Each structure stands twice: as structure tokens, then as C-alpha cells.
Amino acid sequence: MKKLAKETAIYGVSSIMGKFLNWMLVPLYTFTLENSSDYGVVVNLYAWTALLLVVLTYGMETGFFRFANKDKDNADKVYGNSLIAVGFTSLIFAAVCVVFSEYIATLMGYPEHSEYISMLGLVVAMDAFGAIPFAYLRFKSRPIKFASLKLLMIFVNIFFNIFFLVICPWLMIKAPATIDWFYNPHYGVGYVFVANVIQTVVVTLALIPEILKAKFQLDWSLLKQVLRYSLPLLVLGVAGIMNQTLDKIIFPYLISNPDLAKSELGIYGACFKISMVMMMFTQAFRYAYEPFIFAQHKDKNSNEAYADAMKYFVVFSYLIFLGMVFYLDVFKLLIHHDYWVGLKVVPIVLFSYIFQGVFFNLSLWYKLVDKTMYGAWFSVLGLVITLAINIIFVPIFSYIASAWAAFACYLIMMLVSYYVGQKHMPIKYDLKSIGLYTLVTVVLFFLSTLINTQNNMLNIVLKSMLMLIYLVLLTKRDFPLNKIPYLNRFIK
Numbered sequence: 438m439k440k441l442a443k444e445t446a447i448y449g450v451s452s453i454m455g456k457f458l459n460w461m462l463v464p465l466y467t468f469t470l471e472n473s474s475d476y477g478v479v480v481n482l483y484a485w486t487a488l489l490l491v492v493l494t495y496g497m498e499t500g501f502f503r504f505a506n507k508d509k510d511n512a513d514k515v516y517g518n519s520l521i522a523v524g525f526t527s528l529i530f531a532a533v534c535v536v537f538s539e540y541i542a543t544l545m546g547y548p549e550h551s552e553y554i555s556m557l558g559l560v561v562a563m564d565a566f567g568a569i570p571f572a573y574l575r576f577k578s579r580p581i582k583f584a585s586l587k588l589l590m591i592f593v594n595i596f597f598n599i600f601f602l603v604i605c606p607w608l609m610i611k612a613p614a615t616i617d618w619f620y621n622p623h624y625g626v627g628y629v630f631v632a633n634v635i636q637t638v639v640v641t642l643a644l645i646p647e648i649l650k651a652k653f654q655l656d657w658s659l660l661k662q663v664l665r666y667s668l669p670l671l672v673l674g675v676a677g678i679m680n681q682t683l684d685k686i687i688f689p690y691l692i693s694n695p696d697l698a699k700s701e702l703g704i705y706g707a708c709f710k711i712s713m714v715m716m717m718f719t720q721a722f723r724y725a726y727e728p729f730i731f732a733q734h735k736d737k738n739s740n741e742a743y744a745d746a747m748k749y750f751v752v753f754s755y756l757i758f759l760g761m762v763f764y765l766d767v768f769k770l771l772i773h774h775d776y777w778v779g780l781k782v783v784p785i786v787l788f789s790y791i792f793q794g795v796f797f798n799l800s801l802w803y804k805l806v807d808k809t810m811y812g813a814w815f816s817v818l819g820l821v822i823t824l825a826i827n828i829i830f831v832p833i834f835s836y837i838a839s840a841w842a843a844f845a846c847y848l849i850m851m852l853v854s855y856y857v858g859q860k861h862m863p864i865k866y867d868l869k870s871i872g873l874y875t876l877v878t879v880v881l882f883f884l885s886t887l888i889n890t891q892n893n894m895l896n897i898v899l900k901s902m903l904m905l906i907y908l909v910l911l912t913k914r915d916f917p918l919n920k921i922p923y924l925n926r927f928i929k
Contacts, residue, residue, distance in 0.1 A: 463710045464600055466629070467773040469602045472695060473703030475626045479705030484685035486557055491678040493530055493565035496522055496670025500663040505576050512576065517651035518660045519569050527562040532740065534558020546689065556630045561635045570647040580858045586643055594636035596657040601628035643809050669810045676816030680823050680846050684839035691831040705836035708779035712888065714789035715757055740864050748867045752792045752911060755878040759907055761787055763885055763900035766893060782840035784882065793849035799854040802862035815854050819846040881907060
């Protein structure tokens with residue numbers, strides 16, 4: 438548990454801090470882009486990017502972990518074959534995007550900006566290839582190097598976003614001759630994608646030393662085994678990412694007015710981003726947990742460790758949830774007031790992220806018993822739910838229906854995975870504690886909705902008292918302060 442917590446914290450530096458910095462780009466976009474429709478373009482195309490990245494990695498990260506841990510003496514060989522496979526498919530994808538960019542852009546509703554497709558095609562291809570070296574760093578338990586490279590990627594992206602969206606417009610007024618030879622003040626949202634290309638190129642170059650450590654000896658027999666294990670995870674991954682991004686991909690086609698659709702999508706995307714603090718924690722945990730479960734599998738106390746990990750994940754997820762909803766009046770200041778109308782989706786989306794994190798925790802059983810097809814079926818079930826709710830209700834209720842679709846999707850996936858998993862790999866989770874924390878969290882949340890005085894400071898004080906109730910429960914019941922390193926020097 439200490440090792441898992443330590444690596445989760447280090448991975449969290451890159452995941453949580455990195456995503457927090459990316460999260461801070463939302464205010465930049467909402468205040469600098471002309472309107473919510475422009476931000477809707479960003480939301481739509483990045484939803485496609487997330488989906489395509491999963492397709493192009495096709496479960497090879499988890500496949501690499503599985504076979505590298507099976508035979509650690511040949512880990513570099515597994516690494517090399519994984520790089521060959523993903524590199525080959527990524528190269529083909531990038532070529533297709535560049536050659537057919539105009540045709541693809543017309544199909545997606547951006548006929549005047551085919552270069553968006555070329556840029557994002559290159560970004561997705563390089564990111565997919567880079568996913569394997571990043572997985573190698575996790576396998577080698579090098580979280581600091583992993584975090585450093587992830588943060589490099591974030592800082593480069595933020596720098597060029599600020600450069601193109603803030604500095605260049607200022608220079609066009611003060612000293613236009615310095616930048617008018619390359620900068621187009623009317624290109625606007627296009628510079629968001631230019632910054633992404635620069636970021637990806639820089640990080641790919643930084644990964645070259647790790648790439649060169651691979652043994653590039655194609656072994657068809659080994660590669661077939663890895664692919665046989667990984668490809669069912671592609672179905673799981675595609676269905677899983679579509680559960681997260683499908684609403685943003687199909688949203689423009691479900692609202693009859695194209696301009697209104699982009700505007701509503703921009704509002705939804707900005708408010709959805711506020712909820713991503715929960716996803717930051719989930720992803721940091723995932724980076725540490727996936728290598729952890731494979732390494733712990735042969736330990737006689739592994740089931741107890743998995744149960745502990747689940748409980749602490751839930752406990753701290755609820756802490757984040759309460760922190761977000763109690764202080765939403767503060768967080769909303771990060772985005773332009775034109776977007777505040779969509780803030781009602783934040784609690785719904787936060788809970789859907791918690792369910793998603795629990796589902797990921799539960800997924801260990803089918804990964805460890807080599808029944809990954811179950812994960813694919815669970816995700817397909819979630820996808821059907823997401824698709825049905827969006828198609829039926831988005832034309833009526835707009836983005837609020839998309840938020841409830843995510844909630845229903847992950848709730849059902851979580852429950853089904855738990856029920857089936859207990860039959861194949863029984864783990865005695867601490868359901869009593871999890872149930873207690875769930876009940877307390879829901880009660881405190883509903884109490885907070887009743888706090889609505891005219892004095893904002895008083896509202897914050899009252900909600901902070903509710904947060905204190907949860908913290909007291911946490912420290913008294915499961916996380917005593919005298920057990921925490923450093924603090925235990927002062928607390929008996």
C-alpha cells in the first residue's frame with residue numbers, strides 16, 4: 438500500500454498537476470476565443486482525438502505489462518515488438534489523414550479547415566507511438582522520468598497556447614512587424630491545434646533515448662500472443678473512451694441548428710472540464726495501479742491489498758467530490774460567465790467519474806485471469822446505454838441528457854462488473870465502509886444544496902463545516918493522523 442500510494446503521488450504530479458494546468462487552459466479559451474461555438478470546435482475535435490488514440494494503441498500498453506511481467510528476461514523484446522506494431526499502424530494512420538484531409542474535413546463539417554485534420558492526425562499518430570515508451574517507464578518503476586516528460590509536454594502546450602492566443606494578439610497591436618510574417622490574427626482556434634503539434638513533436642524527440650532501449654527483433658509468435666491478449670482490450674478501450682467522448686462527437690448531429698449545437702457543446706465542454714479534477718485523480722491512481730496488480734498477483738495477500746486499494750480510492754474520490762461541489766461558486770470564476778449556465782452538470786459528471794474509477798478497480802479480475810473479453814462486453818453495454826440516452830434525450834434536454842447518460846453508463850457497468858467478477862475471482866471488498874462513506878457523501882451533498890444565503894462568504898463557511906464532518910469521519914475511522922508519516926511525530 439505504501440509503494441502504491443508513493444507511486445500514485447508521483448504519477449499524480451504529472452497527471453494531476455499536468456491536467457490541472459491543461460484544465461487552466463479552459464479559462465484561456467473561454468476568455469480569448471470569440472464565442473462558445475469556437476470552443477465547441479475544440480471540444481468536438483479533441484473528442485475524436487481521444488477516441489482515435491485508443492484505437493491506435495489497441496490495448497498494447499496492458500498487453501506489454503502482461504507479457505513483460507510474465508517473462509522479465511525478455512521484457513525488452515516484448516517492448517520492441519510492441520513498438521514495431523504500434524509504430525507501423527500509426528504511420529499508416531498519419532499518412533491517410535494527410536492525404537485525405539480535405540475529404541475527412543468535409544465529412545466532419547470543417548470544409549474550410551482541412552489542415553485541422555492533418556495536424557490532429559499527426560498528433561494522434563505520435564501520441565499513440567509514444568504511449569509504449571511511457572508504458573515502459575511505468576514497467577521499470579521510473580515514475581519521476583515519466584512525470585518529467587509528461588510535465589514537459591504540458592508546459593510546451595501551455596506556452597504555445599499563451600503565445601498564440603495572448604502574446605501574438607498583443608504584439609499585433611504594439612509591434613505588428615515582429616510577427617505579421619507568420620501570424621494570422623483571424624486563425625483563432627486553429628492555433629490551439631498548432632500548439633498541440635509542437636508539444637507532441639517535442640515530447641516524441643525527448644522519448645528517443647527510451648525508444649532506443651528496445652530490442653527491435655520482430656518475433657511473430659510473441660507478437661501474435663500479445664495481440665491476442667490486447668485486441669479484446671481494443672473493444673473495451675474503444676467502447677470505454679466512446680462512453681467518455683461519444684456525446685461530444687455526436688452532439689452536433691443531434692441538435693438541428695448547427696450554430697446552436699456548437700455553442701451548447703462549448704458550454705457543456707467547459708463545465709465538463711471543471712469536473713475533470715476527479716478524472717485527474719483516477720488517472721494518477723490508474724498509472725500506479727495497473728503495474729501494481731500484475732506485480733502483486735502471486736502474493737498470498739494480494740486480494741486483501743486489492744480490497745484496501747478499492748476502499749481508499751472510494752474514500753478519497755468522495756473527498757474530491759465534496760471539495761468540488763462545496764466550492765463550485767469559487768471554481769466557476771475560472772470560466773467566462775457565459776458558460777455558467779451549464780454548471781448544473783458538474784455533480785452528475787463527478788459521480789460518473791467515481792463510478793468509472795471503481796469500474797477500473799474492478800477490472801483487475803478479468804485482466805489477471807486472461808478473460809479480457811468480459812471487459813469488452815461491459816464497455817459495449819455502457820456504450821449502448823450512452824448512445825441510446827444521447828440519441829433519445831439530447832434533442833429534448835440538450836447537454837444535461839449527456840451528463841446523465843455518462844452517470845447511468847458507468848453506474849451500470851460498475852454494478853455488472855462487480856457481480857460477474859465475484860463469480861470468477863472473489864474479493865472481499867469492504868462494502869460496509871464503502872456504503873457508509875457513500876451515504877455520508879450523498880447526505881452532505883444534499884445538505885449543501887440547502888445552503889443558499891445572500892452572503893457568499895457565509896455559504897463557503899457553512900459548506901466548509903460540512904467538509905469538516907467528512908474529514909473527521911475519515912481520520913477517526915480509516916485514516917488516523919497518528920499513522921501518517923511526519924504528522925505522527927506531533928500527534929499521539
